Amino acid sequence: MAASAALVVGSFGTIAFTQAGLISAGPNSGRALRPPTVTATVITTGSPEPTVTSVSPSIKLPPPGTVAVILSIGTNGKIGPAEYRTGANPTAFAVVYDENGRSVMVGCYPTWVLRRGSSVVETARSESCTRAFSVSPDALQIAGNYRLSVSVTTDAGFKGDATADFRVTSVQPNP
Structure with missing residues (x-):
């Protein structure tokens, strides 16, 4: 050994x-x-x-043949819990773990979809799960309820997804 x-x-x-x-x-x-x-x-x-123990014991390990996806949205324009100001352009990250709790960094392809209600506002695809999704500056111009979803596929054929709901609020600047 x-x-x-x-x-x-x-x-x-x-x-x-x-x-x-x-x-x-x-x-x-x-x-x-x-x-x-x-x-x-x-x-x-x-x-x-x-x-070998799991690299990330804080996540629930996914069933075999799938991946666990943790979605987090940055704080640029954040004005409260799950709330952003109009015109904000935060960056989102997907962290992907395999069935053994190891981070998947290569051979991992995310598809991002931003919706306001049932309307698709923005979509993007990336060549790597380590690459961030930046919400375009004009995507959050309208106040309302939004949902950011990411679906992930790996070279091994494993799939997973995650969503984050948040509200966009029109805020007047301080004088």
Whole structure:
């Protein structure tokens, strides 16, 4: 049975390794000062291979052959819970998880549909689930109830969708 260690990249890793004295924080930043000690603990429960746990335990795992989709809309123009001002152009993101709880980042294709009531206001398709959907500046010009939906298909043929309902309100600017 083999154990592996993950490499932490980015500013968090730089801070953590600098504080631990593993890299220099001076002008030669990034230069190794001493080799890191890696300790791995593998716990087995009667099986020869360790059990992999879900990467995202906070989501409900989808049934086999589907994906879980979490839709979030940004705060640009947000004036309350599930409420945006007219003319807002927030950005929406879909985070997609497979049946094992792992994030799906490649081979994943979203289709976005923005509706006001039963009328389609805007649609978009993307080559990647990691790509955000930006609501166009004129899409939310009319006050009313809106629904943003995203449907996802993967190269493996798995499908999933999510929706978010919100209200658009006409707000007068402060004098």
